[in-house]
Amino acid sequence: MDYLNSLEVPLQLDIWTFAAPGGKAAILVPEKNVERFQDQLSSYGIPFRIDVENIRPLLEEEDRLMNEAKVRGSKRNGGSKIGFDRIYNLTEVYGYLEDIANNYPDLVTLVNAGHSFEGRDVKYLKISTTNFEDKKKPVVVVQSLLHAREWVTLPPSLYAIEKLVVNVTDKDLIDKIDWIIFPIANPDGYEFTHTEVRFWRKNRATGYTPGDVCVGVDLNRNFDIFWGYHSTDNVCAETFHGSGPFSEPEARIVAGILHKYTSRIELFIDLHSTGSMIIYGWGTGDLPPNALRMHAAAIQMTAAIDAVKAPWNPNYTVGNVALIMYKASGITMDYGKKLGIPYSYIYELPRHRNSVGLDRFLVDPAFVYQAAIETWEGIKEGARYVRDRLNEY
Numbered sequence: 234m235d236y237l238n239s240l241e242v243p244l245q246l247d248i249w250t251f252a253a254p255g256g257k258a259a260i261l262v263p264e265k266n267v268e269r270f271q272d273q274l275s276s277y278g279i280p281f282r283i284d285v286e287n288i289r290p291l292l293e294e295e296d297r298l299m300n301e302a303k304v305r306g307s308k309r310n311g312g313s314k315i316g317f318d319r320i321y322n323l324t325e326v327y328g329y330l331e332d333i334a335n336n337y338p339d340l341v342t343l344v345n346a347g348h349s350f351e352g353r354d355v356k357y358l359k360i361s362t363t364n365f366e367d368k369k370k371p372v373v374v375v376q377s378l379l380h381a382r383e384w385v386t387l388p389p390s391l392y393a394i395e396k397l398v399v400n401v402t403d404k405d406l407i408d409k410i411d412w413i414i415f416p417i418a419n420p421d422g423y424e425f426t427h428t429e430v431r432f433w434r435k436n437r438a439t440g441y442t443p444g445d446v447c448v449g450v451d452l453n454r455n456f457d458i459f460w461g462y463h464s465t466d467n468v469c470a471e472t473f474h475g476s477g478p479f480s481e482p483e484a485r486i487v488a489g490i491l492h493k494y495t496s497r498i499e500l501f502i503d504l505h506s507t508g509s510m511i512i513y514g515w516g517t518g519d520l521p522p523n524a525l526r527m528h529a530a531a532i533q534m535t536a537a538i539d540a541v542k543a544p545w546n547p548n549y550t551v552g553n554v555a556l557i558m559y560k561a562s563g564i565t566m567d568y569g570k571k572l573g574i575p576y577s578y579i580y581e582l583p584r585h586r587n588s589v590g591l592d593r594f595l596v597d598p599a600f601v602y603q604a605a606i607e608t609w610e611g612i613k614e615g616a617r618y619v620r621d622r623l624n625e626y
């Protein structure tokens with residue numbers, strides 16, 4: 234594993250999945266370095282196979298399907314409203330958040346929390362029947378797109394808004410709980426995945442290398458918790474942790490939300506992809522005191538998802554991040570835990586077409602609605618779990 238990771242920078246590898254005991258790595262290799270990479274692996278006795286010869290046709294296929302869905306959508310509803318038929322871009326999502334806030338002023342507050350590195354607004358919604366003034370109500374926070382390329386995480390956030398505001402079928406969820414929904418935590422990166430590089434993960438911070446040969450900080454390594462232990466100071470790497478804890482405005486904004494409501498946040502869910510997992514801290518592999526409870530709650534959430542999941546996807550698994558994925562430091566989930574949030578999780582949503590290869594971040598428009606409804610079942614279950622155990626922790 235260490236040897237493989239050491240090749241990341243010299244061979245300009247894009248490591249999609251880090252190798253783990255019993256688990257394969259998935260790596261995007263620039264064409265010019267393919268031969269060298271294979272030689273290095275062979276000389277070290279690391280078995281490998283080429284999963285996709287050329288990623289480009291897969292990207293073009295996603296574009297084509299999204300565009301078709303867009304044309305169908307605009308025929309149906311004039312293109313004005315957001316749906317669960319495709320992935321919507323930053324402008325469309327922000328327009329939707331504004332509409333929701335304008336149409337439901339008694340229930341929804343749109344917060345402009347500050348600016349991203351490139352100066353974009355960073356916006357989230359507060360949903361509350363009591364304007365967040367009832368201090369006894371627990372707060373549930375749902376965040377998505379901290380990692381820009383993980384498009385499949387957006388529909389569940391938007392669906393949460395639909396189910397809490399527009400099409401309410403579970404009134405207990407808003408009567409007894411206040412919600413913060415933060416659909417695009419990394420707006421610069423997200424915009425960049427639509428306009429330039431589909432598989433961009435980090436934010437778009439510059440100034441870290443002369444001439445900005447490499448840019449961007451992995452926001453999920455930039456938080457002030459175990460910062461720098463299991464991440465890298467190499468700017469070119471996907472897990473570059475920044476110049477220090479909270480060097481990045483986007484990470485400071487997320488932390489600001491968590492600080493503001495620390496005493497009331499019972500559940501924090503950071504949506505990521507991929508792998509069909511619900512994971513908890515710590516990223517070092519040590520377990521927090523309530524690990525057993527977090528595990529139990531996660532099992533209930535995964536059961537709720539599995540009951541309605543797409544039949545071709547595997548069941549969700551549950552565990553500590555370092556034990557079932559890899560060690561990681563400076564992550565948002567752990568920072569929430571550090572602040573004292575009892576239940577703090579990452580969801581890893583299902584892989585695209587069950588692929589373990591490089592194309593697993595792509596999104597089939599036909600899966601968008603399914604991703605939304607199945608993930609919502611987990612979020613709902615978690616929200617009720619913490620609400621019903623408020624005085625037990």
Ligand SMILES: [Zn+2]
Binds near residue numbers: 380505
């Ligand atoms: Zn992620």
